[in-house]
Amino acid sequence: VTFHPISNDGGSLARVPFDRVESTISEPKNWDFVLPEGAREFVTYTAGGQLRRPCLILPNEQGLYDTVVVYKSKKDSTPLCTLKGDEMATDVVDDCIENGRKTVASRWYKLLELAEDGSKVRMWMSTAFKVDCDDRWSPKSIYQEVIENCGYVPPFTQMGGTSLEFAQKILTPSWRLNALWQSRAINYLIEEKGVEVVFSHHHFIDHSAHQFWNYALQKPGADPAEGFQAQIDKTYEVADEYIGSFMHLLDDGWTIIVTSDHGEQIHDKAPARLGSAAGVSAGIMKELGWTVMKKDENGNDLEEIDFSKTKAVAIRTSYIWINLKGRDQFGIVDPEDKYDIEEQIIDDLYRYRDENGDRIIAMAFHNRDAKIIGLDGPYTGDIVYMNRERYVTEHGQGLSTYRGYYGTSVSPIFIAAGQGILHDDQVKRVIRQVDVAPTVATLLDVRMPADCEGAPVYQILES
Numbered sequence: 001v002t003f004h005p006i007s008n009d010g011g012s013l014a015r016v017p018f019d020r021v022e023s024t025i026s027e028p029k030n031w032d033f034v035l036p037e038g039a040r041e042f043v044t045y046t047a048g049g050q051l052r053r054p055c056l057i058l059p060n061e062q063g064l065y066d067t068v069v070v071y072k073s074k075k076d077s078t079p080l081c082t083l084k085g086d087e088m089a090t091d092v093v094d095d096c097i098e099n100g101r102k103t104v105a106s107r108w109y110k111l112l113e114l115a116e117d118g119s120k121v122r123m124w125m126s127t128a129f130k131v132d133c134d135d136r137w138s139p140k141s142i143y144q145e146v147i148e149n150c151g152y153v154p155p156f157t158q159m160g161g162t163s164l165e166f167a168q169k170i171l172t173p174s175w176r177l178n179a180l181w182q183s184r185a186i187n188y189l190i191e192e193k194g195v196e197v198v199f200s201h202h203h204f205i206d207h208s209a210h211q212f213w214n215y216a217l218q219k220p221g222a223d224p225a226e227g228f229q230a231q232i233d234k235t236y237e238v239a240d241e242y243i244g245s246f247m248h249l250l251d252d253g254w255t256i257i258v259t260s261d262h263g264e265q266i267h268d269k270a271p272a273r274l275g276s277a278a279g280v281s282a283g284i285m286k287e288l289g290w291t292v293m294k295k296d297e298n299g300n301d302l303e304e305i306d307f308s309k310t311k312a313v314a315i316r317t318s319y320i321w322i323n324l325k326g327r328d329q330f331g332i333v334d335p336e337d338k339y340d341i342e343e344q345i346i347d348d349l350y351r352y353r354d355e356n357g358d359r360i361i362a363m364a365f366h367n368r369d370a371k372i373i374g375l376d377g378p379y380t381g382d383i384v385y386m387n388r389e390r391y392v393t394e395h396g397q398g399l400s401t402y403r404g405y406y407g408t409s410v411s412p413i414f415i416a417a418g419q420g421i422l423h424d425d426q427v428k429r430v431i432r433q434v435d436v437a438p439t440v441a442t443l444l445d446v447r448m449p450a451d452c453e454g455a456p457v458y459q460i461l462e463s
Helices: 141-150 164-193 204-216 225-244 245-252 283-287 333-349 371-373 433-444
Strands: 040-046 052-060 065-070 081-082 088-096 103-113 121-125 256-259 265-266 293-295 301-305 314-315 318-323 362-364 383-387 406-408 414-418
Touching: 040 121, 052 088, 052 406, 065 103, 081 088, 081 103, 088 164, 103 164, 103 265, 141 164, 164 204, 164 225, 204 225, 204 265, 204 406, 245 256, 245 414, 256 433, 318 333, 333 383, 362 371
Parallel strands: none
Antiparallel strands: 040 052, 052 065, 065 081, 088 103, 103 121, 256 414, 265 406, 293 301, 314 318, 318 383, 362 383
16 A cells, blocks of 8 residues: 655666575585686575575686586586576576475576676576466466477566666566567467467566666666666567567468557656555645544554545545445445535645646546546546646556657557558547457457447458
8 A cells, every 4th residue: 555655766666676695705615526727606595595506607718707607506517507698598497495395497597797807796597487387378288388399488577677787687688588488489379280369468568667667767866867768769679579570470461460558658747646556645635635644642644544534535546536424434425425525626636736836637527427538437436537747657647648758658559460451551540449359350250349348440441
């Protein structure tokens, strides 16, 4: 629950914790096989420290240390992986611990830094993915065939945030390899299994955006913004490579549609204290008197709402709920007063100005009026509001037309090409996400979903 949401930094998702293992570099001892001259050793741990993995640092012919080798034990002369330069070691199969029991998993390694004199080394080790896990495969029979022909299901990383190095060396490269694995698997199923329709999703743009997008506008304590801007460009190069791996299908009569659920914008204003993806947003609602916090013995706010005095709360990105009698557990607002309370809150939001005198919201609706923008219904709040452009954190609290710094936008994309598609880039119709499903249904000559809200984009169809 977030009661005081989102300062002007990269957001909570950019501060993902990770384990850090420190080890002493020393002269090698007690190895059961002959080591190269000049070798040095250190140790790392996996499974929360339960499994120990010895490592060697090796010099090249010039005596400069440039290689790290990871072993399962000092008795096994065959290494788990060898790390050198900028290459990532993938499909490293090793033991892991799951719920106290040993299992077999695959993980990735990468060398981040190695001093030429062997005095310092930094490396990354990914999360472990079980190699016998077919839980999310249907039919399960294809799992083994895919990993035998395309490699183990790849991990990914959440390391990025303020560290440009992590974004450059770990985040983007690992997601690229993840995307290429998915591409190999999909193309394999098409070529070898006769799959005729594919719906694929890859999360690397979204994930990267939440990690470091906002640091492309200089933030205190962060690396130079230009480096993060280059990483944004690199992310789209990875996306191009992924999509490009399917373009040969156009020659075989396939139709390809590329779309997204949203974009991501970089805010150049401090985000409003209204609207939080993490939970309850007290900020402005508390300032306006609609949300009241419990107090400690000194009269200071606790991070707990006093529902006996609270008439409304802002929950998630764009919704305000009235604390209603008969519906809510601690409701205090009579149902006959609900509409008038909503009117007062909407008025307060439009009148509200931040410390710079700027208006925060773009619009606010009663639930019934939010039907106009497709956000009415029993689960979207008694009031639906949208923050003003530049006061949106990343996405969610604002309209899809919002634009941000460095050419960013929360508007999704739609691209279509191939059989059945007109080659006309002058389509004037606004294509919405809800139009994608009926358009695909039309191309496949199957019935549209029963509850479909959109319509086929007939302007791009040949017939």
